[in-house]
Amino acid sequence: MTPITDPRDRLIVALDLADVDAARALVDRIGDAATFYKIGYQLGYNGGLAFARELAKRGLKTFLDLKLHDIGNTVEEGVRAVSDLGASFLTVHAYPQTMRAAVRGRSGNLKVLAVTVLTSYDDADAAEAGYALPVSALVAKRAGQARDIGIDGIVCSALEAGPVRTAIGPERLIVTPGIRPAGAELGDQKRVLTPGQARAAGIDHVVVGRPITGAADPRAVARAIVAEMGEA
Template sequence: MREIRPIVALDFPSFEDVKAFLALFPEEEKLYVKIGMELYYAAGPEIVRYVKSQGHSVFLDLKLHDIPNTVKSAMKVLSNLGVDMTNVHAAGGVEMMKAAREGLGQGPKLIAVTQLTSTSEEQMKDFQNIQTSLAESVVHYAKKTAEAGLDGVVCSAHEVEAIKSATNSDFVCLTPGIRPAGSAIGDQKRVMTPSDARQIGSDYIVVGRPITQAENPVEAYRQIKADWNA
């Protein structure tokens, strides 16, 4: 299999923290990073421009969820930042997802969140009042995402096989909640190791604290990358 980079979640509070983290890596080692809400709201679009200027790939994880016209307009703005991938909430509906695709254009990958990996089945049934199983909910959202013409979904690695069976083998499954064997799971409920996620068919994995909070982030990244590609 071809070597794939794990996506590093830059869950830092400031621009300076990101610069310091990226400076740990050799200039020729280009990363795939996730910029989420905390960092984007703190540093603004300039953080995306900076990371791209350093040659890294960017997954902009803002999980847009609004009326179709608003999401379309927001995606037009994001399309000017040169992101490689971004996302919406599948719960926004097929029309919203179609509008997002139209606004973003056909260059970057556009994926949708099914159920957050921090959500348990009990929470989903109690708070969202969705009375199917968690797996059925995720697959349903994935099928609607494919219907809308998006590239794939954010999901737990445990749901990848069912999603690809319900859509197609090229439908992207990006899986957060990835932890090396023996590490703390934090606030995630549905987790998996990098090698297991690869074997089960994940196309991308997102890893944050096991890399960014490691004593040696570069070594931790390389070990996870090796495990992911083993």
């Protein structure tokens, strides 16, 4: 795992916005307070993949949160195509066949992250979806499989960071969504920590969306989050 020398790289701002114009305006408002941006389904399907190239040309890092999961050949070729976009991270769902295909398709500087269990899931949601294991056990099982397959890192709730770190060891990344500054609304997240708590738990990167994108001064909020993680 490459050491993180710039503390701003630990914050990934989620560009969960409707179009590229809105995303570009937000990135400009944040300025040098952040260096890493996540593009998910909403923006990705509205020009976000081309925007990832634009951000890379500006020297910014991008995290394509596409959560790929399909037959092996489709995933492998999809990951191979993403490798050419200049993105730093790409997510796939943590199913063994999918992860193996992603590792085969990975090239260049792209790191593939496996999503264990969505942070909007609790035990009741997992049971409703047909899983016999509680969320904590399911996360640990999938993290161990990801380690054995050679995935670069894990996306999980910060509350599972300890067991995940034990499962994957010190050389792989842990990236956590569902991070909320103290006092912020939880939204649809059910398993959350503050940025400082996440960093103290050994998290490498935190993903923060609405607390920044919905703020009157997103630059100031981003700076505060980076500072909080640094203090931790």
